[in-house]
Amino acid sequence: MIINRNILTLDEFTIQQLRDFPQATGELSSLLRDIGLAAKRVNVEVNKAGLVDILGDYGTTNIQGEEVKKLDIYANNQFMGVLKHGISCAGIASEELDDIVVFNDDVSNNSKYICMFDPLDGSGNIDVNISIGTIFSVYRRVSELGKPATKEDFLQPGHQQVAAGYIIYGSSTMLVYATRRGVNGFTLDQSIGEFSLSHANIKCPPSGKIYSVNHGNFFQYDEKVRSYINLCQKKDKTTGGPYTQRYIGSMVADVHRNLLKGGIFMYPATTDKPKGKLRLLYECNPFAFIVEVAGGKATNGKQRILDVVPSELHQRTPFFVGSKDMMGELESCLTA
Ligand code: AHG
Numbered sequence: 001m002i003i004n005r006n007i008l009t010l011d012e013f014t015i016q017q018l019r020d021f022p023q024a025t026g027e028l029s030s031l032l033r034d035i036g037l038a039a040k041r042v043n044v045e046v047n048k049a050g051l052v053d054i055l056g057d058y059g060t061t062n063i064q065g066e067e068v069k070k071l072d073i074y075a076n077n078q079f080m081g082v083l084k085h086g087i088s089c090a091g092i093a094s095e096e097l098d099d100i101v102v103f104n105d106d107v108s109n110n111s112k113y114i115c116m117f118d119p120l121d122g123s124g125n126i127d128v129n130i131s132i133g134t135i136f137s138v139y140r141r142v143s144e145l146g147k148p149a150t151k152e153d154f155l156q157p158g159h160q161q162v163a164a165g166y167i168i169y170g171s172s173t174m175l176v177y178a179t180r181r182g183v184n185g186f187t188l189d190q191s192i193g194e195f196s197l198s199h200a201n202i203k204c205p206p207s208g209k210i211y212s213v214n215h216g217n218f219f220q221y222d223e224k225v226r227s228y229i230n231l232c233q234k235k236d237k238t239t240g241g242p243y244t245q246r247y248i249g250s251m252v253a254d255v256h257r258n259l260l261k262g263g264i265f266m267y268p269a270t271t272d273k274p275k276g277k278l279r280l281l282y283e284c285n286p287f288a289f290i291v292e293v294a295g296g297k298a299t300n301g302k303q304r305i306l307d308v309v310p311s312e313l314h315q316r317t318p319f320f321v322g323s324k325d326m327m328g329e330l331e332s333c334l335t336a
Pocket of ligand 1: 250254277
């Protein structure tokens with residue numbers, strides 16, 4: 001049998017990156033390997049949805065008042081578990097948990113990273129077989145090594161991220177992660193149970209034809225956002241419009257498609273949700289980081305997302321992210 005040695009697994013890839021940085025400790029590689037392991041476990045359960053009693057509500061609501069699904073809890077425990085037992089993470093924050101969890105043992109207190117995640121984004125779609133995802137981000141601690149991590153480690157602006165990524169449980173399962181050096185995508189090769197490099201050095205096309213927004217909320221958006229949506233629908237030689245509207249309601253799937261094909265994703269403020277719906281730390285910062293590294297842009301409509309200094313863990317924000325030129329068109333409408 002001929003083995004294609006050109007296709008690197010996630011572990012091989014992160015180790016190869018280490019070879020370029022002899023001074024690196026390997027902690028980030030180890031953390032990414034832990035995340036890859038949790039992702040494989042969650043993938044197995046997501047694929048069984050419908051066969052076993054894992055669909056449906058857990059019977060509680062999370063801190064944000066949303067119904068918690070059983071798979072949300074399963075995914076949360078998997079990601080928290082691997083990071084707790086690993087050697088690279090001093091603590092975590094999760095969309096599913098009220099407060100940070102500091103691991104506080106000798107190894108963890110000497111770990112230089114903390115990790116934040118949304119264990120299963122789009123979980124409202126679990127019951128109907130639509131792609132869902134996990135989103136994560138990694139920061140270097142600002143608190144003193146050797147001591148337990150603190151809240152300040154988690155309330156850093158997004159530009160301080162060391163790495164961010166997502167796993168999409170879709171027609172195939174992919175793990176995409178970014179560091180400042182680039183964005184790379186790995187598809188789960190079920191035959192060997194490994195994430196294998198399938199999308200090297202992802203670049204977001206500077207323009208595209210897709211706009212993604214919940215049109216049902218149109219009359220709840222402010223006038224300037226509505227003027228941009230109207231522009232997306234216009235036949236226009238300069239923009240190349242009309243654009244195509246695509247909105248799954250599962251952000252990982254929507255942004256993943258736009259990252260690869262070019263496009264813009266928006267979740268603006270509405271009259272019902274004046275602060276927006278999406279969470280700055282668990283959803284918007286990681287995607288802003290990934291898309292910026294890939295050449296795109298992300299804002300809250302007024303400010304670059306990655307420059308927002310968070311004041312609380314579960315903070316929400318309006319969010320606009322996508323191809324550079326389309327984001328430029330949006331910004332012209334918002335500042336007009
Ligand atoms: P949830 O995880 O509660 O299902 O929320 C999903 C998020 C995000 O993934 C998606 O883009 C957005 O909420 C959809 O919200 P609307 O249904 O309001 O459009």
